[in-house]
Amino acid sequence: MIKPGMMTCLLVALCAAVPVQAEQRAGTFKVVNGTVHVERAGVKEVAQIGGAVMQGDRVVTAPDSFAGITLRDNTRLTASPDSTLVIDAFSFDTTTHKGRLNASLKKGRLAVISGQLAKANPESVTYNTGTMTIGVRGTEFILEAAGE
Amino acid sequence: MDVRCKQLIASALVFGCLSSAHAGQYWTSSNGLPVRDNAGNCVEQGVQANTLQPGCDAMNRVILLPDASGEVGAVVVMSEGGSKTLNTAYGAAYQGTEGQLEESAASSEEVSSRFGQLLQQQPLPAETFTLRFTSGSATELTPDSLAMIPRLSASLEERKAPEIRIVGHTDRVGSLLANDRLSKARAQTVAKVLNEKGIPMDMMEVTGRGEREPEVATSDGVDEPRNRRVEISIR
Known part of the structure; x- marks a missing residue:
């Protein structure tokens, strides 16, 4: 049986956890087709639809697998099979639309539909592939990376 | 050759x-x-x-x-x-x-x-609904806005792991800071209305853009009802 005190504690924990997580989150997995892993702070986990994408995450798609991520500024990132994508930095202020997005495609292919950050502050958004750095002026594009 | x-x-x-x-x-x-x-x-x-x-x-x-x-x-x-x-x-x-x-x-x-x-394989684009209040009210939505709610529910249902962001906007009467607060208050009002219609509070991110994103561009200090609105973005 749950005691009244325990219930309050549980509710407080939930109420505190949700908004904090929402703030730290860079984005959310909307498409996981096949096997996709996320490496966060040295720990490798299987990605799930609805799961969080955080700054610093390395997203790895297996052969025949796709991953679709919507970031908090509505940027949409879609990775092809055999890809490795790193979210190097992400921040987004929903009031001012200021923030930063730096991502690197280490291997594979990535389709990008840019979001509110690129619209409001294009200089704050960059993508890397190989030795190239791509600055975005509010647009859609595809990246390819040969891998190391 | x-x-x-x-x-x-x-x-x-x-x-x-x-x-x-x-x-x-x-x-x-x-x-x-x-x-x-x-x-x-x-x-x-x-x-x-x-x-x-x-x-x-x-x-x-x-x-x-x-x-x-x-x-x-x-x-x-x-x-x-x-x-x-x-x-x-x-x-x-x-x-x-x-x-x-x-x-x-x-x-x-x-x-x-x-x-x-x-x-x-790309995720669905965000869909935006603009809601307005009846004249002089901060809580009562116009009939047109109320009629949008079923469409909003349909948009939620077609998505995997849907997220809702509710963004309030103001006209340019008052200071930037005051309008930030007012726009967020408008968004909170809409969140309450949606919550009463059965959408859990923790699915909604509530924020205000103040006077930064007017629907109709005006000079500072202009009373413009079309800019007093709340946008619901579903992704």
Whole structure:
């Protein structure tokens, strides 16, 4: 049986956890087709639809697998099979639309539909592939990376 | 020039043919990049390659696409070897074998053959609903706005792991800071209304943009009802 005190504690924990997580989150997995892993702070986990994408995450798609991520500024990132994508930095202020997005495609292919950050502050958004750095002026594009 | 080379010129999308191809399985240009046919496939030495092969695929490249409405933005590509701006549909830049930056257009045919499957996997775009209040009320939505709620529910149902962001906006009467607070209060009002219709509070992110994003541009201090609104964005 749950005691009244325990219930309050549980509710407080939930109420505190949700908004904090929402703030730290860079984005959310909307498409996981096949096997996709996320490496966060040295720990490798299987990605799930609805799961969080955080700054610093390395997203790895297996052969025949796709991953679709919507970031908090509505940027949409879609990775092809055999890809490795790193979210190097992400921040987004929903009031001012200021923030930063730096991502690197280490291997594979990535389709990008840019979001509110690129619209409001294009200089704050960059993508890397190989030795190239791509600055975005509010647009859609595809990246390819040969891998190391 | 031999017959083989002439065939390559006829079929290669971008690059010319070299009589002496680099070591490897595929025809390559002077930049060390694969020669591709009209479908975007690499052209194998000796035999025409019908399928993509790993060695041929490996390149660092960016291809600019038109957006859903057909408009084309721009990307600036920077490298040790300089910088290039792409601003035409299917414009592309790639890293050559020596690390140099090269420019060479792709085509819609190559994009659909090489990236069609990838583009089909993209998450759904965010859908935005604009709600307004009846005149002088901060809590009562107009009949038109109330009628949008079923459409909003339908948009939620078609999505996997849906998220809702509720963004309040103001006109330019009052200070920036005061309007930030007011816009957030408007968004909170809408969140309560949606919550009463059965949408859990923790699915909604509530924020205010103040006077930063007017629907109708005005001078500071102008009372403009069309700018006093709340946008619900579902993604």
